[in-house]
Amino acid sequence: MPTEHRNYCNGEWVASESGETFTVTNPAAETDVVGRLPYSTESDTEWAIDAAADAQEEWANTSGPERGRILRDAGVIAGDRKDELVETLVREEGKTRSEAAGEVQRAIDILFYYAEKARDHGGTSKPASASDRQIQTKKEPLGVAGLITPWNYPIAIPAWKLAPALATGNTVVLKPASQAPISAKKLVECLDDAGLPPGVLNFVTGSGSTIGSTLVSHDAVDAISFTGSSKTGDVVYQEAAEDQKRVQLEMGGKNPTVVMPSADVDDAVDIVGAGAFGVTGQACTAASRAIVHEDVADEFLDGVVEYAESLDIGPGLEDPDMGPHVSESELEVTLDYVDVADDDGATLETGGDALSDGEYDSGHYVEPTVFSDVDTEMRIAQEEVFGPLLSVIEVSDFEEALDVANDTEYGLSASIVSENADEIGAFVDGVESGVVKVNEKTTGLELHVPFGGMKDSSNELYREQGDAGVDFFTTTKTVYSNY
Structure with a gap:
């Protein structure tokens, strides 16, 4: 029997209220059913958003080193499960085993990288015009982040959005692409097993038009990070701009x-x-x-x-x-x-x-x-x-x-x-x-440097990965202290 997967909301694995599922099959052999996942509703998505909103303050007040510890432990767990993650990715997306192994290792490396970023996460000190004054900056999380990820890198892209969002104190609702959602689900399992508090990360599968639209339009969502087609990205940007949400888009290329x-x-x-x-x-x-x-x-x-x-x-x-x-x-x-x-x-x-x-x-x-x-x-x-x-x-x-x-x-x-x-x-x-x-191929990216495009490949406002990933998920407060 194919594995029946569930959504992850407020620290629990739950079915959709619709009771409906969709099937993921192996691109190399359609008869190989990899799993079935919930066909989630608007209400399921709203529940996940509410859970993220309720958990946000406590997670933001969790120390950076503690947030980093959870990411690091999740990386260790993912490393222990690497063979399972590789096989899942191959069976649901179609990559070769070598390509999948490289992608899974990248996801693990990203967790470790942002674990250390969480430990160092802070502001700067600047000289003031008076000798009895100090000026400091303080980086704070945006709040609730909605992440919409594609099928072509089904574990690496969720990792490079999730890790900086969590490291900087944001809570998350993740919506993976329906063609290959199980790799992302297994990444969520690693974070859950690492001790991530309930509500900090929520995972909902199903229609992009239902879940994505709810994430983009919901008042409690403060930021949207999207990777996908330029056509869909334009719609996401226009809808999110109505509420002045912060938006990060990575789209097509030629x-x-x-x-x-x-x-x-x-x-x-x-x-x-x-x-x-x-x-x-x-x-x-x-x-x-x-x-x-x-x-x-x-x-x-x-x-x-x-x-x-x-x-x-x-x-x-x-x-x-x-x-x-x-x-x-x-x-x-x-x-x-x-x-x-x-x-x-x-x-x-x-x-x-x-x-x-x-x-x-x-x-x-x-x-x-x-x-x-x-x-x-x-x-x-x-x-x-x-x-x-x-x-x-x-x-x-x-x-x-x-x-x-x-x-x-x-x-x-x-x-x-x-x-x-x-x-x-x-x-x-x-x-x-x-x-x-x-003198290199166009594909292949280092995880510690900015990634993003120009023209219709991006909205050009925010990059992903490295310090740029931290910058997207944070806002800066300037503190003047007169002593």
């Missing part, structure tokens, strides 16, 4: 990698291939455009096609090079873009087909896909695909490459492969992107 003649082409192929086809292209930072100088375009194209065709595709538990799409609907979107690119006149160099025979029979598999002869006006050069589809765009010089890189409504991650210091410096200065990589 990430370029520029390849210049000075680059080692073999290295460029590996960098672009890993960025485009890793995690099945299901990353907001995935490389979807290779912008290649004409002098090395043919060599690069031959190499990246060979790279794509060499990838072993299969069930994530077998640890191949690339796993399936998370769902049939996501697979269909990628296949639709293959048709769109063909209709627009791009040249299909390799891939483009679903895999459905033999071991692929009940999974959501697609071949890694490469298109050449891509024009910047084509939809595959402008719209986020969220699958293993790479557009190769040929350019004549660096200035054109930079213009093409910036010729999109998104600005999340960008990279350049070059040995020319002038080009590298001009790219770092000129590219319109929140993350810039030099």
